[in-house]
Every structure is written in structure tokens, then in C-alpha cells.
Amino acid sequence: MPINFFKHLANQHGDNILKIIPPEHLKEVIEGFYLFKAGYPKERELFFNDGYPVIALMQGKSENVSISIDGRTQCVGNMWVCGGVLRNIYGESEIHFQECLVIRFRPVTFFKLFGINEDCFQKKQVFNFSEIAGHGFEKVKEAYYDCLSLEERMEVIVNFLSEKMSSYCYPKILTDIQNYIDRQGNLTVKDVLDSYKVSLNYKWLERNFKKHLGISPQSYLLMRRFLKAYMDLDSFTSKDLLQVALDNGYYDDNHFIKDFRRFSGVSPKAYFNRQ
Template sequence: MPITFFRHIHMPDNDLITRISPDEILTDFVEGFYVFKAQDLSGRQLFFNDGYPVVALMQQREGGMRINVNGKTVNIGNAWVCGGMLKNIYCESSGDTAAFFVIRFHPATFFKLFNIRENIFEHNSVFDLMEIAPHDAKLFLNDFYSASSVDKKVTVAADFLSRKISAIAVPALLGELINHIEKNPHLTVKDLSKAYGVRLNYKWLERNFKKYIGISPKEYLLLKRFLNAYRSLDALSSKTLLEIALDNGYCDDNHLIKDFRIFSGQSPKAFFQDNRRA
């Protein structure tokens, strides 16, 4: 998703984001349905994912989205999937991008729901919805774009996902860990091991993160740490870069700059100068 989406989802009173809770049958799979009014989406926008895979649909069926991956432009259509570690990927809209409908999935159950490999995002972090639902995505999109209101679109999406549910068993401890990380985004793998003591060993942690989430625990924690640092920088805080780095679990500002270059291809200073100039 455009990184501006994550600027808004943690602001409950923000009028650019509407969150609709999923029905009980979907709560183990879907974190929430969102309508994102992308009024500030213009020019090149950094694409990012916070570890929770999403399916995003543009407002108009005839719309489309282009992404730039290390200088190569790729068309991903009006409905796409996004997840994993997005590095130096930017989006360029075409057509009407006044709003997106976003389905945000719990990471531990997303892959099982669509019966896809957990490493699917390893080499391709953004792709067309048809690639993971080739048999029923076309019918879903027909129904979705025929729906005349947000409530009806939610119903269409819920019906589409409900038909995919089967008996999916995820380790309870993994769910606990994900919730713990959400509440404490500055943790390290060592902190997790210490917090859970004898209940957790590193081999189990590494194996189950890759099995159910598709990335390592270290990579998952990196996404959280970077996103929180990005929010602090974007908020025009009076704090120095070093203070923001330390507040968000980095050992110094050089490590934050290094991560910023990995995810955006630019230093924090250059990135925000370009965005504010735009």
C-alpha cells in the first residue's frame, strides 16, 4: 500500500480512514476492512507493508495502478495483493484514485486462507489479485464493482472470503507473539525470547514465522520499527534524527538511515524533501 495508508490507520478520528470490523466468522483471518480516501495520494508514493498482507481495490473498475520496482514500471491493475518486505518500490496511479477499499489480513492465516505458499512475497511483493485467486477473483470483482454502497461491497468481500475458509490451525503462541509485537513495536528477537522464557526457543520462532507469515521474525520486527520511525519523521517532530532512532529501537541514527535507504532508496532527509516539495 502507499505508505500514507499507515499514517492514517492508527488515528481513529481520522476522516480519511473508515474501518469496518469483520463478522465473527472472519475475525481469525481479517483484521479489518478499510475505506481509504487517498486525497493526499499524488505523484510517486512509497509502497510499504507492515507485515499484515492486504488486498486493495481501486474505487473505479476502469482504474489502474502502476508500480516502479528499481526503475522498472509494472502495471498491477485495479485490484492487487501486497505483502512481505517491500524495498524501493513506488506507485504511480492512473485514473481515479480518490479512494481504495482495503482488506487487511492477519499474517498468520492469510496464506492458508488462499492456499498459497508462505514465500510468495519473497520475489514479488505486489501483484494482481488474479494470481492468488485465479478461479473466483473475476466473479468477485464483478460483484464488488456492481455493489452500490460500501456496506454492500463489504458483504461481497466477506462472502468471497467466507467461501475460502477451511479448518486452519495456527499455533496459539504465534498469535500471542503477533499481538505482543503490535503492542510493543520496538522489540528485538532477543526481547521476545526473554519475555516468553522457556515457552519459546529461537528455532521454533524462526520456523513458525516463516511457515505461517512468510518472513523471519527479525524481518517482521524490522517492518514495525521502520514504520514507527517513519511516522515520527512524517509528523514533523522537533526531535533530532538520533532521538527518533533511539525512540524506535535503533541503536543510532546511522542504522535508521540505512533502513530508510533499503525501503525507499533515499535518505530520510532527501525522501521528505522530495515529498514535501511535491
């Protein structure tokens, strides 16, 4: 997702994002539906993922999104998927999008819902939804864009996802661990293990994160740390780079700069000057 999405996600009382609670039978697989109304700029915007796979449905049938991966541009269409660890990936567009519907999935059930391997995001982090949607996708896409109201479009999507529901078999404690990480923020793998030492060990955690979330626990924690540091740097102009770095568990500002380059391809100074 555009990294701007997460800034508004953290403040759901604003005018730029509307959360729609999923029906009870879908809560196990969907964290929430979000009408993202902040708009999508014509300029390049950094894409990022916080550990929750998402499917984004653009408002208009002709609103196709293009992404740039290490300088190579490709179109991912008007319904696209985003997940895994995103590094130096930017969204590009010739028009200014007004809004899109974002479906934010729970990682431990996302892969089973669409019958895909847990390593699919290691190969591609952003791609057209048609690649995993399965049977009936074209009919659903046509029905979605034929609808004029949000309520009608939600009904189309909920019916489509409901048909995909099946019995799940996964360690329930993974959802608890993920929620714990999201609440606490700056943690290490050791912190997680110490909190659940009666229930698991490192090998279990590593194996089940990769199996059910598609990434290692270390990668998940690094993504969450960077996202929090980015939002601090973007929001709190009174904080300097070193203070932001230390507040978010980095050793120093150079450590944070190195991470910033890994995810965005440039230094914080170059990134925000360009913005």
C-alpha cells in the same frame, strides 16, 4: 500499501479512514476492513508493509495502480495484493484516486486461506489479486464493481471470503506473539524470547514465523521499527533525526539513514525534500 495509509491507521478517529469490523466467522483471518479515504496522489508514493498482508480494491473499475520496483514499472490492476518486505517500491498513477477498500489479513492464516506458499511474497511483494484469488474471481470482480454502495460491495467480498474458509492448523501462540510485538513496539528477538521463554526457543520462533508468516521474526521486527521511526520523522517536526533514531532503537542517525535507504532507495533528507 502507500506508507501514508499507516499514518491514518494509527489514528482511526480521523476522517481519512473508516474501519469496518469483520463478521465473527472471519475474525480469525481478517484483522479489519478499511475504507481508506485519504486519496492516492498522482506523484510517486513509497509502498510499505507492516507485516499484515493486504488486498486493496480500488473504487473504480478503471483505477489501475502501477508500481515501480527499482525503476521498473508494472501495472498491478484495480485489485491488488501487498505483503512481505517491501524495499524501494513506489506507487505511480496518472490519476488521483479518491478511496479504496483495504482488507487487512492476519498473516498466520492468510496463506492457507488462498492456498499459496508462505514464500510467495519473497518472489513478488505487490501483484494483481487474480494471481491468488482462485475460482470465481472474475465473477466476483464483476459483481463488486456493479454494486453502487459500500454495503453491497462488502456483502460481495464477505461472501467470497466466507466460501474460502476452512479448518486451520497453526500455533495459536503466533498470534499472541504478533500482537505483543505490535503493542510493545521497539523489541528485539531476544526480548520476544524472554517474554515467552517457557513456550518457545529461537529455532521454533524462526521456523514458525517463516512457515506461517512468510518472513523471519527479525524481518518482522525491522519492518515495525522502521515504520514507527518513519511516522515519528514525518509527524514530529521538532525532533531531529538523531532523536528519532534513538527513540526507535537505532544505534545512531547513520544506522537509521542506512535503514531508510534500504526501504525507500534514498536518504531521509532526499525523501522528505521530494515530498
